[in-house]
Amino acid sequence: MPVADSVVLGRDVRIFQPTLVNLYGCRIGDSTKIGAFVEIQKGAAIGANCKVSSHTFICEGVTVEDEVFIGHGVMFTNDRFPRATNPDGSLQTEADWSVVPTRIARRASIGSNATIVAGITVGEGALIGAGAVVTKDVPPFAIVAGVPARVIGDTRKPK
Numbered sequence: 001m002p003v004a005d006s007v008v009l010g011r012d013v014r015i016f017q018p019t020l021v022n023l024y025g026c027r028i029g030d031s032t033k034i035g036a037f038v039e040i041q042k043g044a045a046i047g048a049n050c051k052v053s054s055h056t057f058i059c060e061g062v063t064v065e066d067e068v069f070i071g072h073g074v075m076f077t078n079d080r081f082p083r084a085t086n087p088d089g090s091l092q093t094e095a096d097w098s099v100v101p102t103r104i105a106r107r108a109s110i111g112s113n114a115t116i117v118a119g120i121t122v123g124e125g126a127l128i129g130a131g132a133v134v135t136k137d138v139p140p141f142a143i144v145a146g147v148p149a150r151v152i153g154d155t156r157k158p159k
Helices: none
Strands: 062-064 102-104 142-145 150-154
Touching: none
Parallel strands: 062 102
Antiparallel strands: 142 150
């Protein structure tokens, strides 16, 4: 089942194509919208009134606060040093690594195809440009873009 019984759904959550998502062990807040081909893993939490666009991957350890926009194809990571095997060649299990938490603060917006590296905090009202690779914390209300993402503006200042 694409939406597992272990998912905690708030009121009025809209999953437009429930057979085309993979949600398990996560929490989704009230009135949030989830697009097609989205995966949200166990231990992830999405706030209320969010929009998660299609083809996005939200892994364990990611917390998305209320009123956040996540564009198409956004990728999150939760391990700073990913490996398939241990030094002895054995396959790694959950016991061999630790989840690095990531937090997306209230009213932030993340553009399509952005990558958010593990351990990042994106501040309240910040805007991440499409295709950015976010490797450092983003201050509240900052506009960041590029690879790696750099501050290029402030969402509170009109152009």
